[in-house]
Amino acid sequence: MTASHDMLKPHNSSADKSRVRLWLRLLRATRAIEGELRERLRTTYNVTLPRFDVMAALYREPEGMLMSQLSKYLMVSNGNVTGLIDRLTSDGLVQRTLRDGDRRTSVVLLTKAGRENFEQMADSHREWVNELLSHFSPDEAETLAETLKVFASDWEGEAR
Amino acid sequence: MTASHDMLKPHNSSADKSRVRLWLRLLRATRAIEGELRERLRTTYNVTLPRFDVMAALYREPEGMLMSQLSKYLMVSNGNVTGLIDRLTSDGLVQRTLRDGDRRTSVVLLTKAGRENFEQMADSHREWVNELLSHFSPDEAETLAETLKVFASDWEGEAR
């Protein structure tokens, strides 16, 4: 299934290594930033990163999202989303509604409290990301984002 | 602490957006690749991604690592490492030793079985990463890795 066969060359390890190195850097950079954002969200707003992610996803969709859409968009399992929404619901930040003719599905959306709560956090979040990525100029950021778009969308779910 | 003050401009949102967009792309790309690797490690070798990460870290250090070094290198909490090492130990892939004069510390290293196990997986892992990042030429990968190195190292622990 791979793009290259190894009949002529048993190992093309020089090419191999650069992509592996890129992957490790990508992973470490992302983890470092994610950890810093997690910490700041916790100390400043007493919210976990997964909760913030869910609220961010829902904020973009005023009509709400299906559980399965959330799961695909956030790239986490169905069961995970169930638990997160359960807890967010019991905190009054999110609600399930049964607007469809389809009783299997439930549309999830932010409550008024949830929207207001998220809007506060979103401002800080934007500032933090700008601070943490300040090594990139806006132009560099655009370029790099465009580069990453290409290959990320290969596995991404449509999410809407 | 931030590089810019907002006395003249209350919001510099155009610059803001490009970095946030970059962050979201970075996050989604990483999650997509991570998810694919997780899936392949599970179906092919019946191993979880966190376990693979621990073994990869230990493989690079034949002398072994302290729990705290592992924790810093992998950017996860101490308690997390304890649990992972507990389970890897009971599977015979890892062992704790008390080589120091310091009885607080325990040096963790791969067993023979652990090394052999990891070597098998590492080959596949390298191929998978190359496949998943095949959109990048080796040169592009080098360049991008260098770019990411700069800002990741701001928060990275030294790890050795």
Added chain:
DNA sequence: CTTAGATATTTTATATTTGAAATATTTTTG
């Protein structure tokens, strides 16, 4: 209509993860 299959979500069992507190040990200070 009725059953087989498809779809959406929840439940379950287990593993991972965090952050705080507890424990154990070493180092430093008076």
Added chain:
DNA sequence: CAAAAATATTTCAAATATAAAATATCTAAG
């Protein structure tokens, strides 16, 4: 030395996460 501070790890409770199984509902074929 003895007490205090620092360091390294484990324990603990709660939240997050996965994958598989169970449940509920819808759709389609006959």
